[in-house]
Amino acid sequence: MASQESTLDNYTVLGRLGVQHLAKVKKVQCRSTGTIYAAKIFRDRISEVYARNEINTLEQLTGENIVIVRQMVLLGTYTKKSGSQYPCSYIIMEPLPNGDLFKFLSSIGPQRPEMTRFLFREVLKALETIHISGFSYGGLKLENFYIDSNFHIKLTDFSRTSPIDLESHINTQSKYSPPEAFLGQVSSGQAADIFSAGVILFLIQTSQFPFYSSKPLDLFYSQLIKNPRVFWDMQKKNHINIKLSEDFKNLIEIMLCFEPKIRANLDEIKAHEWMKGPIADYNEFQQEVCKIKPWENYVKKNIIRNRFNNQNSGGNYEFQYNTSGQK
Incomplete structure (x- = not known):
């Protein structure tokens, strides 16, 4: 009926x-x-x-x-x-009425270091909870972090988790995935999570992905693993108004290592010099969230897309808007 x-x-x-x-x-x-x-x-x-x-x-x-x-x-x-x-x-x-971090960041652009530290600490807290509980997340990405009604950041979507001590092939291939996912190598899910968190950190700070993918032949990633100075010079062309500190660059490099076994672990990341800098608080974050449209109206009018602009000329991924509602 x-x-x-x-x-x-x-x-x-x-x-x-x-x-x-x-x-x-x-x-x-x-x-x-x-x-x-x-x-x-x-x-x-x-x-x-x-x-x-x-x-x-x-x-x-x-x-x-x-x-x-x-x-x-x-x-x-x-x-x-x-x-x-x-x-x-x-x-x-629970309802998460303020949307996800990807759409939030796409609406306000690159973050100052203080806000980047605040948001990245929230990411690390969630990841640490998962690892301490005996799991690796699998497919960690900014789109799965949501903002609740009290402006706390919550991680969702645990459909791809696996036991933390299990080494296996990584099935997820995305802009957040480590190189072993594309090479078909057996790897630790914990190390893969660290790599994805490094991509998230770069994305929060700059509003751009650091590379098209972590395939060894990728124009940007190949330079990051072979000649980091060239990589950062290439990134400088994309971030004219963003100053990236040497400590920030070092943290990105040790999280996005090609070899899973030598990537930084959570303790090393939390103790890193860049993490010791000034940090924003919840009140500042709430003020930033309140600057954008309420989530339910926002999602109807905006479709966020990623675009890789002219890779050969040094372009990079950036947030794109589509306010017409067309896909």
Whole structure:
């Protein structure tokens, strides 16, 4: 029988929030309490494998920078407005109304070092929680860090986690991925997380990715691993108004090492000289977030894209806007 609303068991579906790995994220409301949540919905058998993995991980994770989960269901039912139904797995999470860090940073541009340290410390806190709990994240990226209603930064999407002591092939290939992901080499997931965190640090500071990919033949990454001075000279052309300190450059270099075994670990990163500089606080961060549009209006009007501009002439990835709503 047709209905005016879609439902997810005891929740009313209010709208679409986005997509995470093999899952749709929707805004839902509990029928009994009226409380608003975000629901991550896994529909098919392939995604169910990731749902089980994420649920298993979340059962063992707690931390101030980890998304709060209210309910996890492996055998649920989604009912469409037409009345048709399909089985699904889903995770009910706290709403994160202020959007993700990628879109936040794309709207305000490069950060001053004090704010970069604040944001990067939040990233490290989440990553440390995962590693201490015995997992590597797998596929760490800025888009999976969200800002909650109290302006705290929360990490989401744990569908690709694996035991921290497991060395295996890295299946994720993206602009955040380490070189071993492209070379098909067996590697530590912990070292891969460190590499991805290094890309995130560079992205926060400059609003650009450091390279197209970490393939050894990439124009930028090949220079970073062979001749860092040339790499930074190339980057200087892209960041005319951004001064990158020598300490910052050194931290990037030891996090983005080609060899996984010699990359900096979390303790070395936290003790690094660059991390000891002045740092912004939550009040300053809140003020920055409040400068941009509320998330629900923002997501309808802006589609953020990445573009690699003219690689051969020294261009680089940067945030791009599409306010027309066209993909």
